[in-house]
Amino acid sequence: MTAGQASDLLQLTYRPDLDLLVGRWSYQPDPALLPAAYELLTARALESGCSYWLQDIRRRAANDPAITRWLLAEYFPDMARRLNGRLRVAYLTGPALLEQIVAAPDFVPAKDYAGKAHAVAFFGDEGAAVAWLQEQRG
Template identity: 55%
Template sequence: MSSELPAPLLDFSHRADLDIMVGRWGYQPDPRELPAVYQHMTDVAFEKQSRFWLQDIRRRTLNDPATTQWLLSKYFPETAQRLGGRLFVAYLVGPALHESIINQPDYISAQAYDDKPYAISFFGDEGAAIRWLQIQQTDKVRY
């Protein structure tokens, strides 16, 4: 019998030095777990008034289409409205998941979010993801 505890689904914290919410996903979740986890993220982001999120999903192995649809049509727009400005989410992904996401027929590039209350971009490098969020912060006067 192992005494190791399972990894948490999400380690979510605010990096005050960067004004970025960082979420590190521990494993591929069952889609039924996600609404409560996303509600927690919204609550923390609202408390910190942070609209800039880094989501490290490198330990996740697939992208659930129903969850993606919910995020894009309901969760992200409602969260941006609740936070009082445009929401920016940088996803840090592994190579296999990145390929799977960008090769989906309904994939939307970062530039296509210009007319939305949120923007999403995918990265294979954490430094590049943070730089993208910082650029959005310097431009946030526009939002």
């Protein structure tokens, strides 16, 4: 995947007014395309120094279990370390994907991340996702 293909899949915008890194995923990707997209996300996050991310995955219909395990076990902890010990990620999902995620046997609710360097939460409403990210600053 080229940088251009990665930016077609994932549009990233740093919002300095909210100190949020907003990622909008354009379509359901083949899992083979995800590493390059996450390289782009990593570069933008480190460039902005932003550890509060809103990831809009409403155009995705499924999560790849291997990628999800990698995100939770390796990527998010590593990014938290690289971003001064803290990372908060709010995922904005469509209703069907949100139902799949919450029903998964290995789902971890946001409250279970208390005291950890990284936290992940899922929302069906963008306002609620942004509010959660703002609350995480306290």
